[in-house]
Amino acid sequence: MNEKQDDIRVVVVDDHLVVREGLRMLLEIAGKGKGFTMLGDAADGATAVHVIEELQPDVVLMDLRMPGMDGLEAITRIRERWSHIAVVILTTYNEDDLMLRGLRAGACGYLLKDTDRETLFHAIRAAARGDMLLQPEVMARILARTTDTPHPASSDAEADKDSILTERELEVLQAVARGERSKEIASRLGISLRTVSSHITSIYTKFGVDSRVSAVAAGIERGLLSRDRE
Structure with missing residues (x-):
């Protein structure tokens, strides 16, 4: 070939x-x-x-x-x-x-x-x-479904893990879900690129993932991303 x-x-x-x-x-x-x-x-x-x-x-x-x-x-x-x-x-x-x-x-x-x-x-x-x-129209449907569907009860350990994202980390995760790049996140939130990277690394660690897509999927599964939050 x-x-x-x-x-x-x-x-x-x-x-x-x-x-x-x-x-x-x-x-x-x-x-x-x-x-x-x-x-x-x-x-x-x-x-x-x-x-x-x-x-x-x-x-x-x-x-x-x-x-x-x-x-x-x-x-x-x-x-x-x-x-x-x-x-x-x-x-x-x-x-x-x-x-x-x-x-x-x-x-x-x-x-x-x-x-x-x-x-x-x-x-x-x-x-x-x-x-x-992450195509916007599909993400919107998934987030709508996440809002309308009750999440199964988590174990105490899982519940603790779900609650450990800081407010800023959640803002960064929401921005990642919208497809924003680190430079865009930094500009909109008024923080440095290094700080954005630090937040993303922290999210990876807390969720046990190694990519932005996996982090977004984990956030959806935990009910941290939804129409109301977006």
């Missing part, structure tokens, strides 16, 4: 052939000359891990509901072994719980399966840069 040195190399994982072939067509035909190379695909998580080990893509588009090893386990294994590879969840409108678990597992964001090609291309480029991918 003739691929440019700077092409973004993609692997697609989905148990539906029509989805894999549709994305292949978008990347190889509509995306021709736009800097993408589809290296391969897989129909389940176990096959995906082997394909990714062999091909070492830059970005993986990952379905969550698959037979055998599902997308959640596959994301966990990929992030444990190849943390430099960006994983984008392929999701539908009725998979909010699974999607949050995927974000906690280390995915950098999500992409709706019926998205248009320009959104697809933008998402792949953003993932390859290491950006967070």
Whole structure:
């Protein structure tokens, strides 16, 4: 396969052939000359891990509901072994719980399966840069659902952990959920970049996560992010 040195190399994982072939067509035909190379695909998580080990893509588009090893386990294994590879969840409108678990597992964001090609291309480029991918319309729906759905009672230890974000840390987390970069957060809150980084690091430690997306997912799960708070 003739691929440019700077092409973004993609692997697609989905148990539906029509989805894999549709994305292949978008990347190889509509995306021709736009800097993408589809290296391969897989129909389940176990096959995906082997394909990714062999091909070492830059970005993986990952379905969550698959037979055998599902997308959640596959994301966990990929992030444990190849943390430099960006994983984008392929999701539908009725998979909010699974999607949050995927974000906690280390995915950098999500992409709706019926998205248009320009959104697809933008998402792949953003993932390859290491950006967070949280589409506003999907986030709004999840936050609305978080507001309307009671959260199960936590253990005392979990409740203590949930309450330890400071007011400023919560402001920073809310800004991260809106997709603001550290520079924008610093400017709006009137604090230094170093202070923003310190708050983000503290949030990671308290939530036991290692990325902005995982922190947002954890905040949603704990009921710390909602329409009312936003």
